[in-house]
Amino acid sequence: MSIVLVAPTNAKDIILLDHPRTGTPAQFLLSESNNIFEIITLAQKHKRSLLCEASIISDAPVHVATAFDPAFLLIAQLYKSANSDRFVERDELLVGFPTRLRSCLERSLVDVCDILDGAVSMEDPFWRFSRARTDSYLQAKVAHVQTLLPATIIDSLPGHEDILVLAKQKAALELVSNYLAPSMATELARAFDFSTLDVYLNSQKSDFVNPNEFIKRKNEDDEQSATTTAKKQKKGSKGVESLKKVNTKGMKSMTSFFTKKAK
Incomplete structure (x- = not known):
């Protein structure tokens, strides 16, 4: 194939x-x-x-x-030991990864790990996964992805620039979250406030007419109208209804005037 x-x-x-x-x-x-x-x-x-x-x-x-971004691979593995305060050698952090990935993974260690004694050099042999550093890195990642979203979105809601910013930020957050474990994605989402966006979206939903509901209501109105018309036709005019109430006992029928009298 x-x-x-x-x-x-x-x-x-x-x-x-x-x-x-x-x-x-x-x-x-x-x-x-x-x-x-x-x-x-x-x-x-x-x-x-x-x-x-x-x-x-x-x-x-x-x-x-x-x-x-290879940092996502590191986060997925090191997040499991996030509660450990122990500094370890780089080789221990990279256990489980193929040897040929070592070079690109080492470049990402500085994004999600602390270095012993606060050293900045990549040659420092002892590292520790840092939740704070990882959170900062992921929030910066969301901000960067937000800038890469199509610029055409900006003109879609004139007069609601603040809503547009939040919408793009939420879209960027969802893209980044696609590469995080669900629990980690939930923690990252807590760093953002989309309450204003949620209020706006809910207000738009209240103004939205569901087509299915519209058709259902129209059918119900048509049925009610047909029933009313049928009742009116069955009932007849006011004059006819009044004649129906007249006591006709002892009165000749209309056909008696047209029959031939017996000699």
């Missing part, structure tokens, strides 16, 4: 790692420059053929390698 992979030209290896969000195995790509890319499969509702140079590939799944 053929596949199509859109990847950097310096791609080197495809490796299997536990996804930081779900913990289930997922495919990643390692480049020659020791950068990590997540391999994402594009969902295709309908099967289509692809034209690649002079070849036609039928029904081939398309995979795209997207840039990935």
